[in-house]
Amino acid sequence: MPRISSKVDKDEHLVKVGAAIRARRKATGVSQEALADYAGVDRSHMGKIERGExxxxxxxxxxxxxAMDCKPSDVLSEAGL
Structure with a gap:
């Protein structure tokens, strides 16, 4: 298995997890910036996570x-993993 690059990792699983995070965030009406702040993650990094990068x-x-008041397993389940 190839090593995941620190530049752009774009992988099917990462895209699915990012999409699940984005969908849950939007369903709750929270901005990306607010979620990043609540979670202690840089906003630009949060955007890259949501895009699967x-x-x-x-x-x-x-x-x-x-920060989204759920379990990590909920996010993974919503991502189909």
Whole structure:
């Protein structure tokens, strides 16, 4: 398996997780900037996560899920993983 680059990681799984995060965020009416702030993630990094361009770490997934008042498993389930 090739090593994931630190530049653009764009992978099917990352795209699905990012789309699930974006869909849940939009459903709750929270801006990307507010979610990033609540989760302690840089806003530009949050955008890259939502677009599937960055490999979201477990810790960031936990922080993002907590900021959206759900479990990381909810996000993964919504992503079909």
């Amino acid at each position: 960055r490999n979201v770490t477990l810790l960031n997934l936990v922080r993002i899920a907590e």
